[in-house]
Each structure stands twice: as structure tokens, then as C-alpha cells.
Amino acid sequence: MYQFYLLDIDNTLLNFDAAEIRSFHKLLESYNISYEEELFRYYKNVNKSFWSLLEQGKVDKDTVLIGRFKELFAYLGLDNDPAEAEKRFQSNLSDAGEMMPHAEDTLLRLKAEGKKLYSASNGVYITQIKRLEAAGLFSYFEGMFVSEKVGYEKPDKNFFDHCFENIKDFDKSKAIMVGDSLTSDIQGACNSGIDSCLYNPKGSSTPSKATHTICDLKELLSL
DSSP: OOOEEEEOOBTTTBOHHHHHHHHHHHHHHHTTOOOOHHHHHHHHHHHHHHHHHHHTTSSOHHHHHHHHHHHHHHHHTOOOOHHHHHHHHHHHHHTOOOBOTTHHHHHHHHHHTTOEEEEEEOSOHHHHHHHHHHHTOGGGOSEEEEHHHHSSOTTOHHHHHHHHHTSTTOOGGGEEEEESOIIIIIHHHHHHTOEEEEEOTTOOOOOOOOSEEESSGGGGGGO
């Protein structure tokens, strides 16, 4: 049924949660700041709020990436440069290639079936590319669509229009967006008029507009 697969990266193909906490640890170490669970929870909440505003088009990417560390240092009563902290954090993330279960095997089998695979991700372009390379997944893709290069964030319809315009022989009726986020991946697919698949490994019962819902990436093979 589907020929064109737009695949989210973070917590869909690659384990962003693991990469994030490891990168946060390394960042604090570089500033000689002791890691505490409460501090990480504070950062996570601030970061989530900023990304939510970005998806709504209320702030730009730089405000998110630098603002989260500006808030963190203010919380700690420090005057460190948040832009420098962002550079260090992205450098830490770039080396993190831990995959979600069955990610590579699923991509391998989809590719073997002649499916056209494209990344469709919000984030920093070079970081996302390096992470896919670190995981050994980069070669499975026909193209990379990352918001920093596209100029729009999921779920903006313009992000998806850019993808469609840059995929050879694209057919909406044969396309599907696969991702873990209701607000960016699934809503973006709805906004752009293509089918969607919610990757929900924890089996949460959150109401969803997704065309399909899976708990294991291997289930993509039977859609």
C-alpha cells in the first residue's frame, strides 16, 4: 500500500531519551556542575515548553536551543554563555547512535521491498545526520528532511509540502508519516493530507488521529 515513508528520528528510530540524559550529564561535567535528577527534570520541562512554542510557531529555533540553557543557568544562578552550552550539548548528541528496538532490521526489510525512505525530523541538521551515521542507518535513506534545512517545523504544512516537492514521482496516496509525536508527526500528517502511523512503544491510551498505531517498528512491515 505505501511506497514513500517519512520517518521521524528522535524516539522513533533513535533513542533520544537515552542520548539526551547522557549528553546532559557530559554537559554538566564540562562546567563542573553536579548532576541531580531534579536539575534534569527542570531542564526537561523548560525544553518541552520551548519546543511546544516552536511547534505552534510562537518562537524560532534559536530561541529554543539557546533559551533552554539560558533558563537553566538562571535557575542555577550562573552567568555561563548559553550559546556555548548549546554547542557543547549538540556535540555530545552527535555521537549518540543508540537505536530503538528493531529499527535497523525494519529499515533493511523496507528497503529490500523497494520502499522509498526519507527522514522527516525537527532538530539540528548536522546533529541528526551524525547520529544516523553513528547508528549505521544513514545509507537507508533516499533523502533527509530536517527542519533546520527545510525552514519549517513539523507540524507546519509547509514542512511537508517541501518534502513532497523534493521526492521524485511522489504520490500522496502512497505516503505515510511514521513517528512518536501526536503534536508534530501525526498532526503534521493530518495537516498535509497523508496517512500516519503513531509509534507507541509504551502502549499508552492517548486518543490519536493516526491512521495506524504500532508498538513495535516491525509492525510497519505488515501495514
